[in-house]
Amino acid sequence: MGAAATVARVVLDSPLPQLDHLFDYSVPAELSGQVRPGVRVRVPLRSAGRVADGFVVELAEPDAAFSGTLSAIEAVVSPVPVLTEPVWRLARRLADRSAGTASDILRLAVPGRMVRVEKAWLAAQEQAGDASSDRPSTRAEPPTEATPFPVRGYPAGALEAAVAAGERLALRPIPRLSRLPDGTWVGEWAVTLAALATATWRNGATAIVAVPDHRDLEQLAAALAAIAPASAVVRADASQSNPDRYKGFLAALSGPRIVIGNRSVVYAPAPRLGLLVVWEDSDPLLAEPLSPYVHARDAALVRQELEGCALVVSGLVRSVEAQRLVELGWLRDVGPERAFSPKVVLTANQSASEPAARAARIPSSAWRAAREALSGESGRPPGPVLVQVARPGYLPVLSCAHCGQAARCARCSGPLGQGRAGATPSCGWCGALATDWSCTRCEHTKLRMVTPGSGRTAEELGRAFPGTRVILADGDHPVLRVGPAPALVVATRGAEPIADGGYQAVLLLDGERMLARETLHVAEDCLRWWTSASVLAAPGAPTVLVGVSGDLARDFATDRLVDFAREELADRRQLRFPPAVRLASVTGAEGAVRGVLEAVDPGLLLDVLGPVEVDEKVVRAILRFEYARGADVAAAVRAAVVRNATQRRRAPGGRPGYRPAPTLRVRFDDPEIL
Template sequence: MAATGRVARVLIDSALPQLDHLFDYRIPEELLGDAIPGVRVKVPLRSAGRIADGYLIDFPDAEYEGALSDVDAVVSPVPVLSPEVWALARRVADRSAGTANDVVRLAVPGRQVRVEKAWLAARAAEAAGGAPDPAPFAASPVRGYEPGRVESAVAGEQRIALQARPHLSELPDGTWVGEWAVTLASAAAGCWASGRSAIVVVPDYRDQDQLAAALAAIAPREAVVRADARQSNAERYRAFLDALASPRIVIGNRSAVYAPATELGLIAVWDDGDPLHAEPLSPYVHARDAALVRQELQGGALIFAGHSRSAEVQRLVEVGWLLDVAPERAISPKVLPTANQAANDAAARSARIPSTAWQTAKASLESGPVLVQVARPGYAPVLACANCGQAARCNRCEGPLGQTRSGATPSCGWCGALATDWHCDNCEHTRFRMVTVGAGRTAEELGRAFPGVRVVVADGEHPLQTIGASPALVVATRGAEPIAAGGYRAILLLDGERMLARETLRVAEDCMRWWSNAAALAAPGAPTVLVGVGGRLARDLATWRQVDFAHQELADRRALRFPPAVRLASLTGSAEVVDEAVAEVDPAILIDVLGPVPLADGAARTILRFDYAHGPEVASAVRAAIVRNATRRRRAPAGKGGFRPAPSLKVRFDDPELA
């Protein structure tokens, strides 16, 4: 609907926190026809006569009698910022003490004029009757669960935590994908068939390609649009406009949760515990949190699916916000935990794996590929002094030294300098020893232990998504495992103790997720050998009781008042600014204040812990401190008139680096 008045509220496209509110402008008579909520506009700023970009948000109900600046231009007639996405951006920004503009930049791609003109012309042709009627489509049922259970959850706009079926599935064209992709594709296709949009958010391009392949076999091609960083600007904007115009199935990574969705019926998030779902840009909103807020604001069903379960989702299940949905018949992988043991033969010793794992791999290689998961990429990613054992650091920049291949001169991982004249800072020794073994060195050792067998490396430097059914040893880092046709005939999970040695609260949860996702790639009945790990983690993985493991993890964190039992906010900046921001928060609503702790760059960090009920109060108080710090006048350095340093306060709620 066109504007009925002459006053519009406009969001100015600026990252400055002091401009994070709506401004009133007058709409000239000649722009009334194009001025609708959501369109891009240009408006004047009173400082220095500048023209700023912005979005027309809405029209106030009351008439304004005073003098207002005029909207300079309506850039495009397309309402790219829908009211639902604007409400979502405002809510998640307020929840995280951030600015709505930072969220809008994630939600709305840059304008591509040529693409937009072609899209508008196609829409005009459709309106004139040139578009054919869509072919009838009936979605296939979601298999493996109680008949109609997932479909009824989508139709009834329920919120569920879905336990994924841990095996592979072959599509009609011969492509192999995880069964989880078929499950989510079927749920999304059923939602689209009912005339509603679906958004499916996955961690990275590997998962997205599996989901796209499953949708290609289930849903019509025109129903699916992709939203990811691999697209060109033109492709991304075209997909955005298509999703804006009519119901679609939108698939993509974390920013897809902000995609426009006509008649939203479903939001599904796969593997929410993956750190790739955490947004690295301000206001650092996790895709899981954005999905929860959007479902609350806009309605529709909400699905969190995974082979394992994060403590955050488990908390939502236990408080009754999510319903737990398990497969109809539990068919779990065959996981065999083993203790570290000395190999009984030379081949096993050279491969640095125990005899049980070596024998399992040898027998399984007769029928197909075997997966070997390791902790680190490279050849020898970490070196140490051969005399005192201190970690080897670059004599130029103090970066870590590593070895890229056998016999190569170690080099710095930061500056790339070769350590040709290296000496230990502690004892002045000049020789190295390997501390960790990467994928390259493991492949070399396995090649000697299994002569005549093809060895394949899959990691960040050697990306590989699929592999055939012929015998091969596939050495992959966690998360980079390719999918084997028919599944792996055996899976060896190495470096378990090294993975568990990471200093983070989520180390056990992460290991459960890495190992569960790897075990789900096995062929039916194929063994998965977990090397060197015992205790509750190994037991729950072997019995495929990831939900029980998540429950115990959450109970332990509740006892210690750690996330997600409570919320955290980290404040980083100069000690003076951090102390002022902490003083803005009422101590009565905080559990405690940790810090300030000095950091390496001269800054300080303080952590606030508080209950979920007090989150809005903490965010509001911290945001007031951010605005005050940003607008504070500072003395300009000599020779730089009018210069103001950038704000020196960084605020991050639910900081994953602290957990």
């Protein structure tokens, strides 16, 4: 293939669906040595002299049937091939699966260019003797830098062998805390995943581990610091600065690494991918909020299929989606050698006999458990007590003291709440102060508490246990770790700090309020919140669940979490709810939504729900279909979206120009749509 005749096929960095395909450009002679697959380029668009950024996907010979003249690439933005061929295939497959655009996936996969960081990396590559190579170095660091660390609590060598063989596992973790050699306490799950990732790296392959939030990431990083060299670990998460994230990306591009991060880390480059791990895949933080809304678990499943690496899906509570894959035989269920059941006490949410317990609004059994843990009366050493609550703030929800109607903001109709004791109530949406509030139903002007928040609970517990230190941990008061000294730790769900040695008691309040959420995943979410708190308890310490009874409380107390996932999946099959079936939501102007519905063959669908109005001049329809029909449905929906995007209607008379067609929002597998 001659250099002058080479054609570069480029994917444009554009969210427009009509531009979501490869464009052919000629390669000028002066750029023939620089244009190669994966590099960033700038190319012209044949409209108003515009230019666009993009990535070279491949080089090819000119099409003999084409007799025209191709536009030439204007410039090579960077010589580094940042878009690898496996990541491009993954982006294309996911975009097609979700009726989205590949460029939206690539924005998550390839961070923005940082010139100084890139120059320093290129200089280091040149010093290492790799500057003349056509591809970045793929040499792994010497594996002798890491000491072998076997996985604990499972049959000897079983997990390592399964990962080395490229198996797909649904891993049940060990629900307890573990102390690292440097004295840091982390969840045992972090030690297990760190050991598997390190073993993969020692075999000369890359391991990618995706976790929901920074708390999980800190535990995993601490576990890796104890068993793997720092140079082998690359961190990629939203809290990093742009230069740090690009530096980590280039390090992952250079050779086998252990790459850890949040949901977008599943797109990290890997010269040789050996292991993909998704921790707590039921956590909504792993659901991508940007188009095309691909869940990290789904991205990992597709990438494993494309690259044939090992896959581990794990969590303290098994998701219904993972259970479906287990029942299909796509994931193999693996558990520890012995069961680890927490000591759970169920108690009704009734008035306590002790005055101090009544003041703190907790039952007598929970109050006694806290008192014994703080004083050491239980026979164990005195230590901290964890109190989990549903909402942050002081009084996050208020209502009319006369008629009980929820108090709403006069400006935007948002919910009114009180951030701290004595503060003027304010709107949770716009922040406006409710200085002259009156009820829209009865015109009463007094407010009353509906839901106490973490601040109010901490205040009441401080009065119930005078002289005891009270620690507040929520979004406004982040706390990652507490010491072993006696203290009351009031934390919102998901914000619980780790106590050295574990908590001597765990109180789970507001269970009924947590279950009152209107979502298909409410039971699964509650089990995850409660279990995540219970595993922070010291061995033998009680976990008291207040105010919840029935099958869900039984499953939590008896550690029947897999049975819960199995029964939940069976119920959803009967109702034809996800993940038993797939669904797609189409939101936009009524005419545009109906155009999408008409474009999809009814024979591909189980049924269509709607369209129903969700806002002024905006409607939504939901399509339900079998997994086997997913590719055809996505292709039909995507074609309709492209047609809608390319339509241009003239503006009303007297107004020059055009106005765009109504915007369509398409989302496949929306976890909150039902």
